[in-house]
Amino acid sequence: MISVQDVYLKYPAAKDDTIQGISFTVEQGEIFGFLGPSGAGKSTLQKILTGVLRQYRGSVRVLDVEINTRKSSFYENIGVDFEFPNFYGKFTALENLRGFASLYSAKIADIMLLLEKVGLHHDADKKVGKYSKGMKMRLGFVRCLMHNPKLLFLDEPTSGLDPANARVLKDMILEEKTRGKTIILTTHNMHDAEELCDRVAFIVDGKIQAIDTPHALRQSGDDTTVEYSFAKNRQESKNICLLSELGASEDFRTVLDAGTLTRIHSKEQTLEDVFIALTGRSLQ
Amino acid sequence: MRFFSALKGDIRYHIKYGFYFLYMFISALYIIGLFMCPYEYKGFAASIIILTDPAMLGSFFIGGIWLLERQEGLHRFWGISPLKPLEYVLSKAVSLAFISALSAVLIVAIGLQETHNYLLLTASVFMGSVVFNIIGLIIASYARSVNHYMLIAIPPVTLLTVPSLLTAFGSIHPLLEISPGTALWRMIGYSLGIADTPVLWVWGVQVLFAALGLYYANCRIPAAMQTEGNQKA
Ligand SMILES: Nc1ncnc2c1ncn2[C@@H]1O[C@H](COP(=O)(O)OP(=O)(O)O)[C@@H](O)[C@H]1O
Numbered sequence: 001m002i003s004v005q006d007v008y009l010k011y012p013a014a015k016d017d018t019i020q021g022i023s024f025t026v027e028q029g030e031i032f033g034f035l036g037p038s039g040a041g042k043s044t045l046q047k048i049l050t051g052v053l054r055q056y057r058g059s060v061r062v063l064d065v066e067i068n069t070r071k072s073s074f075y076e077n078i079g080v081d082f083e084f085p086n087f088y089g090k091f092t093a094l095e096n097l098r099g100f101a102s103l104y105s106a107k108i109a110d111i112m113l114l115l116e117k118v119g120l121h122h123d124a125d126k127k128v129g130k131y132s133k134g135m136k137m138r139l140g141f142v143r144c145l146m147h148n149p150k151l152l153f154l155d156e157p158t159s160g161l162d163p164a165n166a167r168v169l170k171d172m173i174l175e176e177k178t179r180g181k182t183i184i185l186t187t188h189n190m191h192d193a194e195e196l197c198d199r200v201a202f203i204v205d206g207k208i209q210a211i212d213t214p215h216a217l218r219q220s221g222d223d224t225t226v227e228y229s230f231a232k233n234r235q236e237s238k239n240i241c242l243l244s245e246l247g248a249s250e251d252f253r254t255v256l257d258a259g260t261l262t263r264i265h266s267k268e269q270t271l272e273d274v275f276i277a278l279t280g281r282s283l284q
Numbered sequence: 285m286r287f288f289s290a291l292k293g294d295i296r297y298h299i300k301y302g303f304y305f306l307y308m309f310i311s312a313l314y315i316i317g318l319f320m321c322p323y324e325y326k327g328f329a330a331s332i333i334i335l336t337d338p339a340m341l342g343s344f345f346i347g348g349i350w351l352l353e354r355q356e357g358l359h360r361f362w363g364i365s366p367l368k369p370l371e372y373v374l375s376k377a378v379s380l381a382f383i384s385a386l387s388a389v390l391i392v393a394i395g396l397q398e399t400h401n402y403l404l405l406t407a408s409v410f411m412g413s414v415v416f417n418i419i420g421l422i423i424a425s426y427a428r429s430v431n432h433y434m435l436i437a438i439p440p441v442t443l444l445t446v447p448s449l450l451t452a453f454g455s456i457h458p459l460l461e462i463s464p465g466t467a468l469w470r471m472i473g474y475s476l477g478i479a480d481t482p483v484l485w486v487w488g489v490q491v492l493f494a495a496l497g498l499y500y501a502n503c504r505i506p507a508a509m510q511t512e513g514n515q516k517a
């Protein structure tokens with residue numbers, strides 16, 4: 001689906017390369033995420049992949065074409081959800097969507113149904129200029145789906161959404177995956193990355209520091225620890241040991257047999273813990 | 285098909301954003317002006333009005349539309365849509381040329397109230413307007429702001445209008461004939477019965493400028509959209 005080899009990109013206005021030697025591949029049907037703090041280069045990379053920034057060095061193949069030679073028809077198969085919304089403010093949501101939809105040759109999905117899914121059906125005839133940022137974000141998401149593209153690029157799709165709307169959007173993203181879509185997603189939210197992505201690339205300063213499944217990433221590095229509390233001398237005491245050594249732990253056996261165990265929980269690393277361990281940066 | 289969809293979208297845009305209203309308002313003012321104009325000057329006055337307003341106004345508005353679309357971030361969408369740059373440019377130029385032709389016909393039909401060659405008038409204003417609109421769009425693509433656009437538009441607009449006005453007021457020089465403005469005035473003048481039959485050359489100039497403009501815009505417009513595409517909101 002996508003094959004990126006050793007790509008560099010320098011903005012004309014910038015001193016140094018913003019993208020510094022990135023390589024990865026994405027398979028059909030995969031949700032592939034870029035997780036990184038603001039300014040890492042996620043949107044820049046997204047713009048390279050969608051053929052907007054074409055002065056890169058290296059090779060970027062998307063749907064079997066080198067992206068800097070793509071034709072306009074290439075975009076029939078691509079849906080892009082922008083980081084910042086862009087619509088005609090004086091047109092209603094429906095007028096905007098119908099207008100954009102008319103440029104695609106594919107059969108257009110039921111627009112009202114999509115609007116209903118993201119909770120905008122009551123505002124379909126409202127001018128987009130009167131929409132809030134979150135409503136525009138949801139409208140942008142609908143626009144990138146309506147021509148039923150094979151490949152979706154979502155740039156921080158849940159940013160600025162309240163938890164309920166973010167939930168709806170994430171469910172719709174997962175639904176697209178079940179329909180065989182390939183999805184590229186950028187985010188600085190570890191929960192989104194973990195929940196949605198089959199594989200995640202950690203990106204910092206225009207470089208990929210790690211690529212793996214969220215599960216494998218969380219297993220890497222420090223082992224999971226277990227923290228347990230027990231009653232001792234009418235007070236609560238705490239102990240910590242590795243999950244792998246819990247069974248062999250004398251201390252644990254003792255409190256377990258004595259029936260003084262009050263609490264127990266495992267402390268797994270979050271994706272952000274791993275991110276910090278691997279990149280030395282936090283996601284915020 | 286896609287071109288006609290884009291065209292429909294642009295026309296709807298003009299209606300919604302008040303361009304039709306504006307043109308009709310301006311046309312009404314000119315019609316009133318023509319009513320007050322002495323009979324012997326009416327035809328000439330109408331030809332100048334149509335040349336400088338309906339026909340050339342579009343080249344100014346198209347810049348405004350470009351800058352407005354840019355401000356709304358829409359160029360980022362055009363950059364990833366199946367609409368070809370050439371379709372985009374033609375749709376913008378042709379949709380505004382419709383209003384120009386419509387307004388020219390209204391000015392003549394109501395303001396002059398004589399039978400004229402409406403077919404030629406419509407065709408001339410339409411063609412001339414397409415040429416001016418493409419040029420206007422190219423200029424706008426270099427503008428940083430509305431004020432900057434007004435500033436950088438001065439030299440090309442002068443270069444387009446002065447030769448045609450000189451010709452209208454009777455100057456004759458081969459260099460004047462290279463200007464699409466002159467060609468347009470000759471066509472308008474003839475359709476109003478105040479100028480000689482235009483030679484084929486006049487159409488040639490219009491077609492040549494349209495072709496050159498389209499060729500240039502086809503490279504320039506996507507490049508301009510791309511540089512905006514990497515700017516933050
Ligand atoms: N048009 C531009 N010209 C120069 N530098 C830019 C431009 N756009 C973005 N940058 C810089 O490139 C870096 C990556 O930006 P971006 O890709 O937007 O990051 P992210 O999406 O991960 O937050 C940032 O340092 C940003 O300031």
Ligand SMILES: [Mg+2]
Nearest residue numbers: 042043044083
């Ligand atoms: Mg970004």
